[in-house]
Every structure is written in structure tokens, then in C-alpha cells.
Amino acid sequence: MLWWTPYTPETWREADYRHSDVTMTTMVRMACGSRDLDGISNLVIFVILVPDVTKSTWQSLVMESELPVLVEFWASWCGPCKMIDPVVGKLSKEYEGRLKCYKLNTDENPDIASQYSVRSIPTVMVFKNGEKKDSVIGAVPESTLIACIEKFVER
Secondary structure (H helix, E strand, O other), rough: EEEEEEEEEEHHHOOOOOOOOHHHHHHHHHHHHHOOOHHHOOOOEEOOOOOOOOOOHHHHHOOOOOEEEEEEEOOOOOHHHHHHHHHHHHHHHHHOOOEEEEEEEEEOOHHHHHHHHOOOOOOEEEEOEEEEEOOOOOOOHHHHHHHHHOOOOOO
């Protein structure tokens, strides 16, 4: 799902814009870096929403997938999770047709998180042919996730 919003310097300081637990300020900073946004007259932000996977859908969406699957283990209270979420969304679009991407809320699905020994979030895992192949812990740069993904997707 693609979600977008026009973003202007007037709304830059409004803290109540939220979508999928990611503040607009976080998304703008990720899109523009740490630059001062006062000189930008209009900015449109595109956020790709990564679908959820749960205990009840885990088998069909992750374990039985014909494509490699990236799963972001997260929680709503986790600040670093909010930082990495737009990056995972961007990668889901860039690898569309070659990689499936999902989010698993560890508070709502502790059994799955425990099964894969998730002790810190965010944790990103890549599965292929029903097996865990790799994992990355923490809010890492996009390039780190790309390096992890590239080992398992078809070119």
C-alpha cells in the first residue's frame, strides 16, 4: 500500500501527524537528511506500508513463499523500529517481484519472535525456502539491508 502526503515547512513543526506509528518528522528527516527544511516550499512524502504477518499467517506468507521473504520484527513503542520502517517499505517497492516484505509485531506475536530467538528489536530476518538465512539487528543503514537482501534474491 502506498500512502502519501504533501508536506510544507508550515506543517514541519506539527508533531501530531502520524501514520503507522512513524512520525512525519521522522519520514521527512529520512527523506531529506539533516538539512534545514525552511527553504523547501513543498515536499511530497511517499511511504510504502509493509503488510503485517501474524502467527496465523506466518506459515502461508513466510514459510511457504516461493520468493525470499524479509521480516521486520518490531513493536509500537520501539523508536529505532520507527526509524527503519520507511526503509523496509522503500526496499519492498524496489525488490517487488523478487522479495516479499512483512512486519511482525513482537508484542502481539511473542511465539514467533521467541521461536527465532529475537531478543532485540528491530531485527530484520531473511527467509528463503522456509528457512531463516540471515538476520540484521538494529536500525542499520539501508546499504546494510541491501547487502543482506542481495545474497538471496534472483538478479
